[in-house]
Amino acid sequence: MNAPHPARDPTPDPAPHAGSPWTWDIALQRRLRQGEARFTLDVQWRSTARRVVLHGPSGAGKSQTLRLIAGIDRPDAGRIAVAGREICDTAAGRSLSPQARSFGLMFQDYALFPHLSVRQNIAFGRRTGWLNPGREAADAEVERWIDAFGLRSLAGQLPHQLSGGQRQRTALARALAIRPRALLLDEPFAALDSGLRRSLRAELLALQTELDLPLLLITHDEEDVQALAQHVVQIEAGRVVNEVPA
């Protein structure tokens, strides 16, 4: 895959976590309640690894953890710093919005918009309207990722007209088109057959290495762990039960 990525603009960091060696500095607590059901998440880990895999049984709290880091949900208490940048510190009353966090997200079902084309889906996260003067530059970035993922001939297609692998590439292109500061991926290969899974896993690894992006990946798949993890965080029943630097 040819995946050029221009250097991020040197935007001022709203809350620098100065000089921290930790790529991931995470401590999160959240109590969930729905009817009789209760779940307590209380996870923490620190790692200098660029690629961290969250591993654990179904219902352990992996997706909840990722949603809190992304800012989709808010922790009751906690602290999040990624690559030396503070994202959230509830004790200090600081929390960046999901947009300001600038994380490229990808979910198990890819969450593509069904009525938008491949190109529109990839452009969506850039939030540029037709009056926005940055539109041309934004379009150039979108076209770059369309090419990088071999989606040019499919750019006008709707998601239901794509194969699983093409949908996965579109979702990953959308995550990257915002020029993210980190990638948070929830079972990105789950819907794919084993051959495609292997090749896209290798592509993701090459891309992550080339862009040097911090990557947090949720997976059930041992092969994903073997191929991608530099640090494995094992979560069970809402707690970190083991950590293995790979």
Ligand SMILES: Nc1ncnc2c1ncn2[C@@H]1O[C@H](COP(=O)(O)OP(=O)(O)OP(=O)(O)O)[C@@H](O)[C@H]1O
């Ligand atoms: N609103 C809620 N109230 C109570 N419990 C909840 C609520 N939302 C989610 N849960 C519980 O939180 C737990 C963690 O869910 P989560 O989706 O994070 O698990 P997971 O480790 O990602 O599982 P999977 O691998 O199956 O995706 C589950 O047991 C779920 O039932």
